[in-house]
Amino acid sequence: MAKRKVAYLMVQQILRIICLILISNLRAMAVNSLHIPHCLGPCSTIKNCFHDCVAQGFPKGGTCVGITLAHMDCCRKWS
Known part of the structure; x- marks a missing residue:
């Protein structure tokens, strides 16, 4: 039971990191789109x-x- 909770928490952390990376890349793309x-x-x-x-x-x-x-x-x- 404890192993499942740890695995679930690890998956949540990985998804959070992926979301942060995507959000930071979207900001960079928005800035670069100004340079036509x-x-x-x-x-x-x-x-x-x-x-x-x-x-x-x-x-x-x-x-x-x-x-x-x-x-x-x-x-x-x-x-």
């Missing part, structure tokens, strides 16, 4: 996304990002 990447436009209209971003003054270049292939935007790289 600079995008040059749709990748379908830009010949070379990487070199165009370098030419715009972003030394790390750019890449095409988006949810679907039809809606990809050329945005600068952050890292």
Whole structure:
């Protein structure tokens, strides 16, 4: 009986730790969402996304990002 209570308490502690980690990550994501990447436009209209971003003054270049292939935007790289 005592082993079950200890196991139950350990599971509760682990779940609390996981919740705290998730909450702290959500705060970090909310802060990062304020930094919207600079995008040059749709990748379908830009010949070379990487070199165009370098030419715009972003030394790390750019890449095409988006949810679907039809809606990809050329945005600068952050890292």
